[in-house]
Amino acid sequence: MHLEVLGGEFSICQVRNFTGINPDDEFLFLAKTDSEFSAVCRTESVPDNTINREDGWTAFRVAGNLEFSLVGILADISRCLAEAGVSIFAVSTYNTDYILVKKENWEKAEEVLTAEGHTVSAAPLAL
Numbered sequence: 001m002h003l004e005v006l007g008g009e010f011s012i013c014q015v016r017n018f019t020g021i022n023p024d025d026e027f028l029f030l031a032k033t034d035s036e037f038s039a040v041c042r043t044e045s046v047p048d049n050t051i052n053r054e055d056g057w058t059a060f061r062v063a064g065n066l067e068f069s070l071v072g073i074l075a076d077i078s079r080c081l082a083e084a085g086v087s088i089f090a091v092s093t094y095n096t097d098y099i100l101v102k103k104e105n106w107e108k109a110e111e112v113l114t115a116e117g118h119t120v121s122a123a124p125l126a127l
Contacts, residue, residue, distance in 0.1 A: 002063040010057040016049040057100040
């Protein structure tokens with residue numbers, strides 16, 4: 001699998017609500033359940049109404065559009081990182097998957113993924 005490295009630092013946030021979040025940000029994931037509101041965004045875009053946050057994440061994107069019939073892509077990536085002791089935070093879109101790892105684990109994650117046969121390169125500038 002080919003993975004693209006996204007530039008910048010990311011934060012995972014628990015927010016009071018989605019008020020004040022800019023939907024035009026380049027990178028933004030929002031989740032709402034019966035018990036919480038969450039946002040994953042670039043650190044410089046963390047909303048003012050954040051209750052809890054975890055900063056210091058970097059991100060890989062699985063390159064290309066993944067068909068829904070494909071099985072085990074995220075499982076394979078998370079397995080090899082878990083075996084190496086690298087914790088992840090994963091999010092998915094209609095087209096692909098994103099794997100976030102803490103900055104201090106970045107080099108180890110890249111080494112492990114490459115050793116497992118994945119290729120890693122910088123992401124194109126536009127999403």
